[in-house]
Amino acid sequence: MADPKARPVTLRSIADQLGLHVSTVSRVLNGPSEGGARAASGDTAERIRRLAAELGYQPDPHGSGLRTGRSRLVGVLVPRLSDLVLSTIYEGIDEAAGERGLTTIAANSLDDDETRRTRTKMLLARRVDGLIFGDARLDDAFLDRLATDGVRFVLVNRRAGNHPSVTPDDRLGGRLAAEHLLGLGHTDVAVIAGPPFASTGADRTAGFVGHYREHGIRVPDDRVLHSPFDTSGGRAVADRLLRSPNRPTAIFAVNDFAAIGALGAARDHGLHVGTDIAIMGYNDTPLAAELPIPLTSVAVPMREIGRRALELLTRLLAGENVDSERLRPVLAPRASTGPRRTGP
Amino acid sequence: MADPKARPVTLRSIADQLGLHVSTVSRVLNGPSEGGARAASGDTAERIRRLAAELGYQPDPHGSGLRTGRSRLVGVLVPRLSDLVLSTIYEGIDEAAGERGLTTIAANSLDDDETRRTRTKMLLARRVDGLIFGDARLDDAFLDRLATDGVRFVLVNRRAGNHPSVTPDDRLGGRLAAEHLLGLGHTDVAVIAGPPFASTGADRTAGFVGHYREHGIRVPDDRVLHSPFDTSGGRAVADRLLRSPNRPTAIFAVNDFAAIGALGAARDHGLHVGTDIAIMGYNDTPLAAELPIPLTSVAVPMREIGRRALELLTRLLAGENVDSERLRPVLAPRASTGPRRTGP
DNA sequence: TTCCGTAACCCAAACGTTTGGGCCAAACGT
């Protein structure tokens, strides 16, 4: 691995040991594994590769970064890594990056404008080759500015403007939720819609409300409530809904954690979830299926979304023109919206 | 921020514009903000600083890294970032790193030996100045080897050998749990102990069992079950416990997610948690307090643990001798272990 | 035989920074 005090193994040390020039070694070790254009003779190349492997040579990113101007670093900005949705997406990003020899640097923006700015600046100062933003806002002036400045980035999970993005098809997801609840006979429904600036919540809500509208049922404005994407936020909002005299028979939370909060609120009101009231979430977090009352949710391929985002970025960095991608969600019906049935 | 095609602003470009030498600029911009040893005159220094700020100069890490041999990069290896405990700790690490002008690179090891090896190699190839491991194993040959190789690292959350570490005081935490359950009259208890190679589970279990032993109650070996630190693992193990003819009256899971799984299993067995059976977790995840049946847990300052780990590493890198730190956990009693009471 | 092509290398510059040595002039001490 790494020797104690031994001088780090460098192109030069290899070249010297073999009586070659450093540039020859560099070309051999860089060229496509077999016979690059200006590579060395098969024999020499073999000796070089063998010695490099034996010494455990690892190119110094400072050297190559300095020379090439590229760092093979990708910056990833998310609202919070401790949000399971984002950390799972990040795992997908990092996994795909690793396969391409790229390294990712993650940072939290906390959905705060000032923090985004400083963290992005930090990443740029690190000379990342490109960025992936998981904290885009609808109508995002910051991103627009960055784009005109020539910074290369893609969005993940949330879309904004027409910056290239990889997201779930959230309108469809909202529709699936509506279809499910309507199919169970719920005509009096409410939505816990997440914060208004996130496309995820907005699109899921729009899809949901749209489906109901197309079936002649209007979801009133005061039945669409905004809240943070977390448990306590969901609980607070659900409590408000359940306190009202004519409470809904079903609640669609655009996020599993908000839904879990709603579960708690329902219990506080003495309601049995699944019979007295239907509650469903979104994202199909691993937790959802394992809860005491399993939570109906809309499954989204989060890890795959992360992978695709990284791939999109690499294509962008390669100079290609890229298009946004929408990944297909699928319904995961469980006990929280009705009589117990065999889970998917 | 970053201009479109404009040449990046460098020490040289600043020096040229001011008719100075690049080394002068460097010294001014590096020296302790006021009057370094060999800095320039107050006037010149001021001009340099002003222009640097105006142009938005950011030192190129490739250049300085190459010259100094240091990268100001810290590698962080954890089992999984999508594990809330680890991602929260990581947030603490990253937060503290940011304050010191360091950047962290995170990677998942999945608690898999091969993956650890390759990911660590990757981080080392990136020339990180030091590492923080969140996936240590009791008796960890890999870490021992790394240490003798001169790699500088600290451990977080889990301890191993006598490598410097920052962890919760898990024995104490286990004792707090035992004290709580025993105080409620539970003498017939079981432990969901997590995987056997993690010090966290082992120490929590040891503290728990030790406390009972000191009070004359033996927790039999077949009442201490190992499982992964996740919900489905906890559910499976709890199911086994509850299926047995003489089932325990209380279960201590060394992890909140395993406890949530146990909650589900209890429900499957028609038991009402809090009255029919007591279940408690560990870590006091934000979720715990918000669950339909709030989960008793042992609160651990996860974010602070991360911060301390980073600080410990910086001291280590500065050449100081460092000691491990154990942070104090505190009990968070809730409804899942007894009659509803006001939460902490 | 001469000339060209090419395989297989070597040379050298450049990327941006840091840092041990200068060097000059002004200030100071005696």
Added chain:
DNA sequence: ACGTTTGGCCCAAACGTTTGGGTTACGGAA
């Protein structure tokens, strides 16, 4: 007045890599 310090700056080398441009030497074509 003369030597010494020191403030304020410049010089140059080095870190490891990549890459456009040589330079040989040899094989084959004319």
